Amino acid sequence: MIRTLLAGAAIAALTTGAFAQEFTLRIQTHLSPESVSGKNAATFFDDIEVMSGGRIEIEEFYSSAVVKSVETFDAAVNGILDGDMTGGAYQTGKDPAFQFVGDIMGGYDTPWQLYAWLYNGGGFEVANALYNEYNMQLIGWWIPGPESLSSSEPLTGPEAMVDWKFRSPPGMQTKIFANMGASPIVMDFTEIFTALESGIIDGADASNISTNVSLGLYDIVKHATYPGFHSMPADHLAINKDVWDSMPEDLQRIVEVAMQKLSFRTTLDYEVDIQRAANAMAEAGVTLHDWSAEDRGAFRDAAVKAWDEFATTQLAKDLVAQHKEFLTQIGLFGQQ
Secondary structure (H helix, E strand, C coil), X not given: CHHHHHHHHHHHHHHHCCCCCCEEEEEEECCCCCCHHHHHHHHHHHHHHHHCCCCEEEEEECCCCCCCHHHHHHHHHCCCCCEEECEHHHHCCCCHHHHHHHCCXXXXXXXXXXXXXXXXXXXXXXXXXXXXXXXXXXXXXXXXXXXXXXXXXXCCCHHHHCCCEXXXXXXXXXXXXXXXXXXXXXXXXXXXXXXXXXXXXXXXXXXXXXXXXXXXXXXXXXXXXXXXXXXXCCEEEEEEHHXXXXXXXXXXXXXXXXXXXXXXXHHHHHHHHXXXXXXXXXXXXXXXXXXXXXXXXXXHHHHHHHHHHHCCCHHHHHHHHHHHHHHHHCCCCCCC
């Protein structure tokens, strides 16, 4: 009789979410709650709370409300937050290895190939070793999709890069394009529109084509690469390792499964959004340049040269080696 009552109480707890709260995770993202990714993050937080029956509560902070975006990782390391939901590329000042988990640049053609490296190509273990060095646990990535270059001149292939003057973010990317003969100019994201309008630059590496549309870039320039190939940033979720290790395995599994749902739904949502934007721009007179496999291979060769130059620590070299091995396995490297 007592056993029956206990079983009934357990079933009731499972169906009503009556377990006592065990963990509160304070997680900050640089994204706004109104963005596609921000809305998907809200669903992710809700999934965790519901699937855990209330044992995990999320305190979410959007638009870098607690600390600056670049400071989110350290805030999680130091216990101000529990989780960093920004991106590894913000942390390249700590170790250049973070470049190769934040944006490998030129390596993969699609987000699904990059997910495959993480989950099937031994990438997670190597990447997580980097995060563990800072007492953080990598939970996973979410990838909006490949970015597009925008230009006032046709971007027909590698030859178009020679002497092309364009806005570039700082870091490894400038090395890649310089290797191809381009003239990258580092400037803030907010300066792109004015610089294009005034002719200071001929083009820009800003974001994916749907975001570029929202920035108004194609009101000024009428050429873009599509599908994108040169850059595909991955945002991450990383949690303070002491906090993560204190969680029982069933709750860890819930967070991991919810993260994979967030990853794949975000990529699917952006695939649709980006394709719609590309269709609209083509109808509006913007020429979309789809580089051939050979031309993409030429860009990848320039990128790999920059990887080797940028990978100055052992962890960075380990990540580059793992990427090269997997890219070779899937036919994107070493077989042109």
